[in-house]
Amino acid sequence: MTDRRTFLKTAGTVGVAGLVAGCSGSSGGSGDSTTATEEGTPTATETPVPYNNGEVNFVMSPSEPQELMEKQYQPVKEYLSDETGLPTSLKYARNYSAVLQAMGSGTADMAETGPFAAALGVKAGKANIALQRYAYGSWEYSSVIVTKTGSDISSLADLEGRTIGFADRLSASGALFPLFMLKQAGLDVGGYPQEQGSADFDATFSGHAQAFEQLANDQVAAAGVGKFITLNDNRELKDGYEYVKTYSGIPRAPIVTSPELSDDEQAELVNALKDAPESMYLGADGEADTEDDLWFSDVRPADVEQYQPVIDVAEELGIETDFLDS
Structure with a gap:
């Protein structure tokens, strides 16, 4: 198993919290425990709960x-x-x-x-x-910034001043890599994905399906999501959409x-x-x-x-x- 390692060099205080629906159970390890008499002598060893x-x-x-x-x-x-x-x-x-x-x-x-x-x-x-x-034949996958066919967005630069829908803030293909693509294209990504800052665009964060649905409902000008959510049953881009930019080679x-x-x-x-x-x-x-x-x-x-x-x-x-x- 992989132990805790240091591989991100920065440190800060911003975080996001959430709850797992219906998740229950106790924390802590599964080591043996003992009971003791009043004199402190162990009398029994309990079986750890798996x-x-x-x-x-x-x-x-x-x-x-x-x-x-x-x-x-x-x-x-x-x-x-x-x-x-x-x-x-x-x-x-x-x-x-x-x-x-x-x-x-x-x-x-x-x-x-x-x-x-x-x-x-x-x-x-x-x-x-x-x-x-x-x-799908690979240990890698892709992130995309996608818009509707016929929109006035032909490059990432066209997203300046617009609203982009992203997946979860901790999603690689639905936040991290779309923001990286935008930064590489010369747009200021501000404090995203951690917090809103002086970005050249507005952003919403939800999930892959929700972000793509926002695009379908014209609530955002483009969506930064995992490519998988944009495909039909034949693994082809769904009708009515086109990719503005794709980043491939992300480890699955x-x-x-x-x-x-x-x-x-x-x-x-x-x-x-x-x-x-x-x-x-x-x-x-x-x-x-x-x-x-x-x-x-x-x-x-x-x-x-x-x-x-x-x-x-x-x-x-x-x-x-x-x-x-x-």
Whole structure:
């Protein structure tokens, strides 16, 4: 597992907080405890509670609507239950920060999240990067700034003075890389994504689906999102939209474990997913090529080193290391 490391060089005080919907459980490690007599002599050793509360808690980041993600991850839930012999629950987080707050407190054991959030989570001691996901023939993916076909936006410079919809502030493809593209194009990004500053544009932050919906409803002039949310069932750009700019080569999103777990517990979860059968990726209906398939089809062991490109961009934008603090 990846231990806490220092890899972002700046420090600050701005943070975002969130809550995990329905997430419960106790924090702390899983070491043995003893009881004692009045004289202080140990009389018994209690059996530690596995995974902090006797069940496996798997958290989903809000990259797609909750109902759909619950269907997608239903086989993951069932598979982890079978492998650990314990009940497993799925939790849907309000935002990426909520995922990592739950992981750091021990109320969540494993989570799927974004590269940027995971990297900050490692730095803050709230997560260990364990696995990288594979999809559509690659271990990498793309971020885009997209607008409607026929708009008056043909370059990023045309977004000066306009409103752009972004995904979560801790999203790599939905905030970090779109802001990096805007900065590279010569626009002042101000204090984004941490706080509003003297940017050359206005911004909203929500989720990938919400930001793209804002564009569809003409609430924003463009959206900075993961390319995946802009595609139809044939993996082609949806009708009525065009890309203004694309950034490719982002390492695909990781799966993380809680540092509150023992090494053995973390290894059990990681090995289970690493060796999972194809059926785990097929969603609740168990059929391939349907809406509830997981977007990824394989995983491999990973640590923070795979996500150095994300860290480099965060440093370029001056992201502060306390971004996750509540």
